[in-house]
Amino acid sequence: MSVLSLPSLRKGTFARGLHLPDRKELSADLPIEVLPAPPEVRIAMLQHLGAPCLPAVKPRTEVALGDVVGSAEAFVSAPVHASICGTTARDSVATLPNGRHVPVVPIRAAEEQPFAGRALFEEIFGGPWPLEAVEQLPPAEIARAARQAGLVGLGGAAFPAHVKLTRLEDKPIGLVVINGCECEPYLTADYRLMIEAPRPVIAGALLARHAVGADHVLVAVEDNKPEAVHALREAAEGTAVGIRVLATKYPQGGEKQLIRAVTGRRVPLGGLPLDVGVVVFNVGTTAALARAVLRNKPLTHRIVTVSGAAIRQPGNLLVPIGTSYGRLIEHCGGLADDAAAVAAGGPMMGFAIAIDDDSSHAMEVPITKGTSGITVLSQSDVDHAEETPCVRCGRCVQVCPMLLVPTRLALAARRNQLDDLRRYHVTACMECGCCAYACPARIPLVQLIRMGKVMMQKK
Amino acid sequence: MNLSESTTNDGAAAGGEGRARRSIRLAPSPHLADALFTTRRMMIEVLIGLAPALIMAIVVFRWYAVVQVALCTVTCVATESVAAWMRGRRSPVGDYSAAVTGIILGLSLPWSAPWYVAVIGSVVAIGLGKAVFGGLGWNIFNPAMVGRAFVMLSFAKELGASAYVLVDAQLPILTRATPLTIAKKFAADLSAGRVMAGELRVPPMHSAQDIWALLIGQVNGSLGETSALALALGGFYLCVRRVVSWEIPLGIFATAFVFVELSHWTQLTPFTPLQHLVSGSLVFGAFFIATDPVTSPLTPLGKFLFGVGIGVLVVVIRVFSGYPEGVMFAVLLMNATVPLLNRWTIPRPFGATNPEP
Numbered sequence: 028m029s030v031l032s033l034p035s036l037r038k039g040t041f042a043r044g045l046h047l048p049d050r051k052e053l054s055a056d057l058p059i060e061v062l063p064a065p066p067e068v069r070i071a072m073l074q075h076l077g078a079p080c081l082p083a084v085k086p087r088t089e090v091a092l093g094d095v096v097g098s099a100e101a102f103v104s105a106p107v108h109a110s111i112c113g114t115t116a117r118d119s120v121a122t123l124p125n126g127r128h129v130p131v132v133p134i135r136a137a138e139e140q141p142f143a144g145r146a147l148f149e150e151i152f153g154g155p156w157p158l159e160a161v162e163q164l165p166p167a168e169i170a171r172a173a174r175q176a177g178l179v180g181l182g183g184a185a186f187p188a189h190v191k192l193t194r195l196e197d198k199p200i201g202l203v204v205i206n207g208c209e210c211e212p213y214l215t216a217d218y219r220l221m222i223e224a225p226r227p228v229i230a231g232a233l234l235a236r237h238a239v240g241a242d243h244v245l246v247a248v249e250d251n252k253p254e255a256v257h258a259l260r261e262a263a264e265g266t267a268v269g270i271r272v273l274a275t276k277y278p279q280g281g282e283k284q285l286i287r288a289v290t291g292r293r294v295p296l297g298g299l300p301l302d303v304g305v306v307v308f309n310v311g312t313t314a315a316l317a318r319a320v321l322r323n324k325p326l327t328h329r330i331v332t333v334s335g336a337a338i339r340q341p342g343n344l345l346v347p348i349g350t351s352y353g354r355l356i357e358h359c360g361g362l363a364d365d366a367a368a369v370a371a372g373g374p375m376m377g378f379a380i381a382i383d384d385d386s387s388h389a390m391e392v393p394i395t396k397g398t399s400g401i402t403v404l405s406q407s408d409v410d411h412a413e414e415t416p417c418v419r420c421g422r423c424v425q426v427c428p429m430l431l432v433p434t435r436l437a438l439a440a441r442r443n444q445l446d447d448l449r450r451y452h453v454t455a456c457m458e459c460g461c462c463a464y465a466c467p468a469r470i471p472l473v474q475l476i477r478m479g480k481v482m483m484q485k486k
Numbered sequence: 487m488n489l490s491e492s493t494t495n496d497g498a499a500a501g502g503e504g505r506a507r508r509s510i511r512l513a514p515s516p517h518l519a520d521a522l523f524t525t526r527r528m529m530i531e532v533l534i535g536l537a538p539a540l541i542m543a544i545v546v547f548r549w550y551a552v553v554q555v556a557l558c559t560v561t562c563v564a565t566e567s568v569a570a571w572m573r574g575r576r577s578p579v580g581d582y583s584a585a586v587t588g589i590i591l592g593l594s595l596p597w598s599a600p601w602y603v604a605v606i607g608s609v610v611a612i613g614l615g616k617a618v619f620g621g622l623g624w625n626i627f628n629p630a631m632v633g634r635a636f637v638m639l640s641f642a643k644e645l646g647a648s649a650y651v652l653v654d655a656q657l658p659i660l661t662r663a664t665p666l667t668i669a670k671k672f673a674a675d676l677s678a679g680r681v682m683a684g685e686l687r688v689p690p691m692h693s694a695q696d697i698w699a700l701l702i703g704q705v706n707g708s709l710g711e712t713s714a715l716a717l718a719l720g721g722f723y724l725c726v727r728r729v730v731s732w733e734i735p736l737g738i739f740a741t742a743f744v745f746v747e748l749s750h751w752t753q754l755t756p757f758t759p760l761q762h763l764v765s766g767s768l769v770f771g772a773f774f775i776a777t778d779p780v781t782s783p784l785t786p787l788g789k790f791l792f793g794v795g796i797g798v799l800v801v802v803i804r805v806f807s808g809y810p811e812g813v814m815f816a817v818l819l820m821n822a823t824v825p826l827l828n829r830w831t832i833p834r835p836f837g838a839t840n841p842e843p
Contacts, residue, residue: 047518287836293836296836366510368511370515376515379511402517408517410518416624417623418780419623421784421786428836430836463519466519467525468525468623477514
């Protein structure tokens with residue numbers, strides 16, 4: 028009905044969604060800083076969607092940067108590697124922010140690390156990226172190298188990348204979209220990567236296209252990142268990689284919304300992007316793909332944005348996987364006195380972390396491959412309003428990018444009405460948080476919908 | 487259930503000196519909310535939107551308007567508090583929804599309604615229209631209209647067309663019948679052959695048709711309905727502020743226009759569509775009564791269909807029934823269809839239009 032929800036053809040966008048204050052100014056202009064090697068990292072055995080890894084090294088073994096510490100047998104899985112040189116300790120268990128208890132292999136850092144400071148940045152992102160080598164590689168080799176490098180989606184979902192790089196005869200891919208939207212407020216990790224290291228992104232984009240046999244590849248960026256667009260355009264000069272600018276709106280970075288904005292196609296409900304001939308990769312994943320294929324190096328580091336009004340010194344840090352959250356927070360000056368919430372990821376979809384002390388020693392939770400940021404919100408950011416009754420205003424319906432009726436789903440979840448959950452398509456919800464953000468009654472819509480989904484599964 | 491907790495850290499245990507107390511909350515995502523837009527804020531915006539109409543009511547009807555609206559508002563708020571107390575709950579009057587109901591009810595009454603009509607109407611509006619359903623968000627029917635309908639039917643003389651007219655009143659406006667009453671009488675006379683169509687141009691029909699008078703409010707009617715301009719101003723404000731859904735007024739006006747045109751063309755009513763749109767409580771109903779979020783549909787299409795239904799019913803009641811004005815009953819009747827409209831207009835989720843993979 029609402030004609031205002033037709034996607035704009037000029038700049039590319041999708042229906043509904045929200046305009047959020049993006050708060051990126053806190054960290055957008057801070058160049059990527061290399062975190063000094065921590066005294067210990069804890070490599071989680073499950074950092075991806077799929078089957079967990081098994082520890083591949085015994086305790087008290089010396090490991091070098093890039094050695095395999097967790098091996099993966101299943102197809103939908105990926106190995107994990109040591110992110111520092113050091114000695115392994117006895118396996119233990121960590122609780123990740125999403126609530127899962129996973130085994131971890133701790134590594135105590137050696138005195139000397141092979142790279143430090145700027146040299147580490149150059150090692151990972153600098154140097155030559157020979158684009159002409161791409162076409163000569165057998166496509167299957169690209170997927171194999173990605174798997175061997177433990178490459179998973181760095182945008183947050185951490186899906187093993189080699190699965191998406193494997194060609195399927197009955198579902199050809201026509202377009203590869205590299206996701207540079209980073210629609211969550213506060214996060215600027217992908218943004219800084221695009222500005223400071225666009226060439227591995229372009230190389231990885233071409234590799235991805237070659238692997239899946241697509242005709243086209245492009246990098247999609249929201250229009251609140253003009254510098255990134257400029258840097259990418261420069262690096263993509265003379266290559267087949269297109270740069271597409273999209274309207275800034277949350278959640279433009281969601282796969283389905285991205286595909287809709289770029290191609291106009293709708294991914295079928297319950298389906299995957301490959302059902303419409305598209306595959307999507309995050310820019311960080313793409314850069315890591317280039318490193319994995321062209322230099323045979325595994326995924327050991329990632330960029331994490333630590334930002335928010337209540338962190339003393341925000342920054343974009345290049346950190347070894349497995350560094351503790353406390354270490355990053357400490358490096359960034361610690362929490363301000365008015366800190367009210369600490370989220371792993373962004374404020375819309377990130378998991379809240381329990382902090383029982385501001386001291387970093389207490390924060391043992393390790394960074395995983397999917398950790399894109401730590402957002403520290405202040406008391407004034409966080410809304411303390413109490414829940415009031417739903418007045419059926421319909422704001423949640425107006426903003427839901429999946430075109431659902433969140434208030435109805437929440438009510439059905441509260442009352443255990445499985446029929447209504449099914450009728451209103453609860454499984455289509457991607458938990459983006461638009462509904463709860465817009466709700467004037469402050470009803471915890473997303474959490475109720477999550478409970479509804481669990482109810483459906485149990486049935 | 488309580489989905490969020492906060493843990494307080496006073497830092498002293500960790501050996502920090504004089505570290506401030508910090509309260510970190512642990513709650514599910516999202517951790518941000520649109521701080522400006524709460525239910526209470528919406529109600530305040532509605533009050534702001536009602537302000538022009540209220541001011542015009544006081545300008546035209548003077549002291550009668552003040553007494554009526556104040557009485558209704560106070561009684562509504564009091565009833566809601568008493569109802570909450572009876573259920574052992576905290577009084578919800580701080581969300582201003584009872585006050586809004588009171589003002590709308592007050593503005594929908596004629597200037598001459600006795601005090602007991604206002605009081606009984608308010609008690610019924612909140613008590614039967616809202617509290618028995620479970621309070622805010624649970625009622626099916628618009629509370630102000632429930633109260634209005636109750637007193638309309640119980641005190642027919644005090645609220646009938648003749649109640650608006652006081653022949654020897656000090657305010658000249660109170661000596662004239664309401665425009666819709668005049669139109670209805672004219673239509674009846676025309677079909678009975680007592681008047682000729684040409685008499686549309688002479689008083690009292692002539693003055694009843696004056697668009698400018700209808701817009702400004704220099705006509706008789708219930709307290710809030712007379713100045714269509716003031717109401718439209720407030721209504722547009724609410725649409726722009728996204729407090730009310732524009733689909734509803736659009737549906738109402740568009741449909742009413744079409745059906746009045748039909749009725750006018752067949753000489754069932756002497757008023758043109760434009761005259762019908764700005765007379766009576768159609769503008770009031772379209773922007774302030776029908777748009778009550780609790781009793782209107784959830785989806786944009788549902789809202790539009792809701793408006794269409796109200797538009798049809800208002801015209802049918804105005805033209806064919808014994809009542810000169812039909813907004814109140816039209817809204818109540820369409821309120822009853824809202825669960826059905828919600829069911830019918832469940833949106834297809836994103837991607838459901840494609841065949842399953």
